[in-house]
Amino acid sequence: MVKENVKSILSELPKGVELVAAAKTRTPQEILEAIEAGIKIIGENYVQEAESAYKLVGNKAKWHFIGHLQKNKVRKAVKIFDVIETVDSLGLAQEIDKACLRENKVMPVLIEVNSGREDQKFGVIPEDIEQFVKEMSVLKNIKMSGLMTMGPMFGDPEDARPYFVETQKVFEKIKALGIPNVEMKYLSMGMSNSYKVAIEEGANIVRIGSRIFGKRGRVYGL
Numbered sequence: 001m002v003k004e005n006v007k008s009i010l011s012e013l014p015k016g017v018e019l020v021a022a023a024k025t026r027t028p029q030e031i032l033e034a035i036e037a038g039i040k041i042i043g044e045n046y047v048q049e050a051e052s053a054y055k056l057v058g059n060k061a062k063w064h065f066i067g068h069l070q071k072n073k074v075r076k077a078v079k080i081f082d083v084i085e086t087v088d089s090l091g092l093a094q095e096i097d098k099a100c101l102r103e104n105k106v107m108p109v110l111i112e113v114n115s116g117r118e119d120q121k122f123g124v125i126p127e128d129i130e131q132f133v134k135e136m137s138v139l140k141n142i143k144m145s146g147l148m149t150m151g152p153m154f155g156d157p158e159d160a161r162p163y164f165v166e167t168q169k170v171f172e173k174i175k176a177l178g179i180p181n182v183e184m185k186y187l188s189m190g191m192s193n194s195y196k197v198a199i200e201e202g203a204n205i206v207r208i209g210s211r212i213f214g215k216r217g218r219v220y221g222l
């Protein structure tokens, strides 16, 4: 199943759009199966889960962090992950910067945009992004590389479109500012039910879980 799913998604993705397999709650075996079918990037929401998967999967794929990163997990996270997609506060950015200095690496990061301005969601609201990018751009061991958004969850993906449009506009605006040490390269939007709409609105990373691995719910019920 996983194999067929990956192949069918990859065959229809436009050139230049990268696929992140969102692997929360999946076993290392399932992850390896996805990699064999052509997945190049694994997305993880939990550092601990990523650590145990990483032991078996290692560098067979790149690792993107896509969950809410707690400051006390940053040191572990920077050892495993190649990109952190969900920076949502200056304090977190500073923590990542410090940990990367210790590891002697530069971490590409995306800012999580709370495009729905939802109280219960993490992320920076669209009107605060510009200021936030400027403050982050002085940190030497992180590389500002783009934006990520979840958007509100809808049954009908068309309802998500305005949130993707708004995030894409912020992305283009920041890009046009040409801030030193800021490279607006990645726009990560869209999940299993919304990735086609997200791509139409400019996403070049899509994060897909259930359409690859099947329905979740065995462990965390997420």
Ligand SMILES: *Cc1c(COP(=O)(O)O)cnc(C)c1O
Pocket (backbone or CB within 6 Å): 022, 024, 045, 066, 067, 150, 190, 191, 192, 193, 207, 208, 209, 210, 211
């Ligand atoms: C789980 C998750 C996804 C994938 O969700 P699906 O609906 O299973 O495709 C994408 N992005 C984030 C941040 C997630 O936590």
